[in-house]
Amino acid sequence: MVITLLAYCIVLGQGQTDFPPDGVLGSRLEPVDDSGLIALCSEMERSSISAKNFQRAALEFHRVTQAVFARRAVVPFRFPTWLSSEEMRAHLSQESLRYKDFLLNHADNVQMEVRIVSKETAMQERTTGGEHLRARAAQLRKVDNQANEIKNLAGDNALEWREQETPDGVRLYALVSRTSIEKFREKLKLASVPVTGPWPATAFFNQLREKD
Amino acid sequence: MTANRNAILTPAQGPEQEASLLEILDHVLNAGIVLHGSLVISIAGVDLVYLGLNAVLTSVETAFKHIDQKQLGR
Numbered sequence: 001m002v003i004t005l006l007a008y009c010i011v012l013g014q015g016q017t018d019f020p021p022d023g024v025l026g027s028r029l030e031p032v033d034d035s036g037l038i039a040l041c042s043e044m045e046r047s048s049i050s051a052k053n054f055q056r057a058a059l060e061f062h063r064v065t066q067a068v069f070a071r072r073a074v075v076p077f078r079f080p081t082w083l084s085s086e087e088m089r090a091h092l093s094q095e096s097l098r099y100k101d102f103l104l105n106h107a108d109n110v111q112m113e114v115r116i117v118s119k120e121t122a123m124q125e126r127t128t129g130g131e132h133l134r135a136r137a138a139q140l141r142k143v144d145n146q147a148n149e150i151k152n153l154a155g156d157n158a159l160e161w162r163e164q165e166t167p168d169g170v171r172l173y174a175l176v177s178r179t180s181i182e183k184f185r186e187k188l189k190l191a192s193v194p195v196t197g198p199w200p201a202t203a204f205f206n207q208l209r210e211k212d
Numbered sequence: 213m214t215a216n217r218n219a220i221l222t223p224a225q226g227p228e229q230e231a232s233l234l235e236i237l238d239h240v241l242n243a244g245i246v247l248h249g250s251l252v253i254s255i256a257g258v259d260l261v262y263l264g265l266n267a268v269l270t271s272v273e274t275a276f277k278h279i280d281q282k283q284l285g286r
Contacts, residue, residue, distance in 0.1 A: 010245075058240045059233075065240075076244035196235050202243040 004082045005032070005041035006049075009065045009074040009200075010092070012103045013038050020067045024060040025053065034089040035096035037103075040068065046082055065200075073103045074200050102205055106175075109159065110198030112184055114172040114191075116146050143169050150191050157184040162203045173203035 006024065013036045023029045023042035032039045049057045061079045068074050083091070092099075118139045147170055151161055158174040176184050181198055188195050 055237070058237055062236050062240045078242065078244040078246050079240045081245070199239055199243065 003043055004046055005030075005085055005088055006044050006061075007077040007081045007083055007088065008040040008042070008061060009068055009076045010037050010039050010099055010103075011068060011072055011074050012036065012100065012107075015072065018071075020064055023064055024057045025049070029064065032085055032088050032092070034092040037092045037096055037099055039088050039092055040064070041083075041085075041088065049080055069198075069200055073107045073109070075099055075102060075205070076200050076202065106201045106204065108178050109175050109201050109204075110178055110181065111201040111203055112158075112174045112176050112181070112195060112197035113199065114150055114174070114188065115166075115169065115194050115196075116143050116150070116172065117166075117169040118143050146191075146193075147172055150188060150193065153187050153191055154184055155187065157187055160204065164203075175201055175204050 006027070008023065008029070013033050017031070017038070019029055019031065019040060021029060023040075023044075025044070025048060027042035027044050030041055030043060032041050058079050065074060065076050069076075147163065150172060151158065154174060157180045158176055160175040162173040162175075164171045164173070174184065176198070178198070185195055
């Protein structure tokens with residue numbers, strides 16, 4: 001039987017510590033603190049999460065992270081991430097500057113996401129390579145134009161944008177102040193596109209790496 | 213933070229339930245720190261294809277159902 005820590009998220013070690021008491025599958029939530037950071041973890045057997053309860057465990061993991069994120073910035077772990085307490089402390093110590101920088105800079109920011117999907121079904125009917133490329137270029141222009149419209153609609157409610165191409169369009173990540181979430185949603189209603197969030201601002205985390 | 217913002221991230225009831233569930237699973241599985249031992253490999257930036265995620269989860273669950281049925285049949 002191997003007991004390890006299931007890692008949820010990292011927060012600054014200062015401020016409120018009223019974390020939810022329970023983690024996934026009835027486990028206790030335990031803070032591991034090092035270098036001014038707190039990593040929220042549950043001591044669990046790896047084998048306790050299986051294909052049968054994976055979806056339930058993933059949703060419970062999300063609820064824990066979300067409950068913490070509702071009050072403060074977090075650096076979430078992907079589910080499931082398993083570490084020993086020594087590995088976790090070593091990680092916090094090694095990455096403390098990077099994480100503190102992110103958590104302090106984005107204490108009041110969240111990430112909103114907009115998915116733009118091109119409904120260009122005629123792509124499949126193209127028979128030649130040239131036709132396909134022209135259709136693809138037209139599709140990309142359409143998606144690009146829609147992305148620009150959305151950015152204009154959001155205006156200064158979005159502090160910054162990131163984009164990620166998807167096979168059928170693009171995902172837009174907006175960095176939004178916690179106080180502007182409702183305004184952001186309201187503005188984007190006009191665009192009739194699916195908007196999700198608020199999420200932790202993970203799409204903006206790599207900025208820290210660029211500073212290295 | 214308002215109560216409304218939490219509601220967005222809770223799987224919705226009704227026809228939108230599956231989409232919301234997949235959004236959440238996509239984030240839980242794709243957005244966050246990835247550790248291998250103590251080495252950070254990457255964070256965010258990997259877009260899981262929704263159909264793919266669904267297929268993987270379904271196939272694993274289906275596989276277990278088949279295993280259970282075989283065991284029950286013995």
